[in-house]
Amino acid sequence: MRSGTEDFREFVSARQGALRRTAYLLCGDWHQAQDLTQQTLAKLFVAWSRVRAVEAVDSYARQVLVRTYIDESRKRRNHELVTAELPDSGTEGPEIETRLALMEALKQLSPRQRAVVALRFWDDMSVEATAEALGMKANTVKSDTARALAKLKGLLDSSVHQAV
DSSP, rough: OHHHHHHHHHHHHHHHHHHHHHHHHHHHHHHHHHHHHHHHHHHHTTHHHTTTTTSOOOHHHHHHHHHHHHHHHHHHHOOOOOOOSSSOSSOOSSSHHHHHHHHHHHHTHHHHHHHHHIIIISSSSOHHHHHHHHOHHHHHHHHHHHHHHHHHHHHHHHHHHHHH
């Protein structure tokens, strides 16, 4: 019979990269994404005896990740210094500019809207799966998605007009 620690190690080995990518989409910073991933995995490890009995461990892990991100963003809200300029990335080109514009636009969404967009379009989750992961109703996911996409469109349209 396998131990819980072996199961946990196997889960981490298989899913840590995907969790980190989702965390990056949520926060927009690879270092913070790594911290969020580690916090999520620590929380999962503490509760692993209960968690591994859950059918959808991936969904549960994403739910913990999103909730950790939202909690952290509430804590940091009063401590961050926002600047108008991005540091020089050292690379140029339309693809990089588009990616930077998208990441800046995502930062202007609320943490919950960012979570909905990341889970729906990056993790390719259904409305129902996203609702379950975030602990909300499917209709709330739909309305948050529509509002977030409308806001992103407006932000990206204005950044394109400013660039021209």
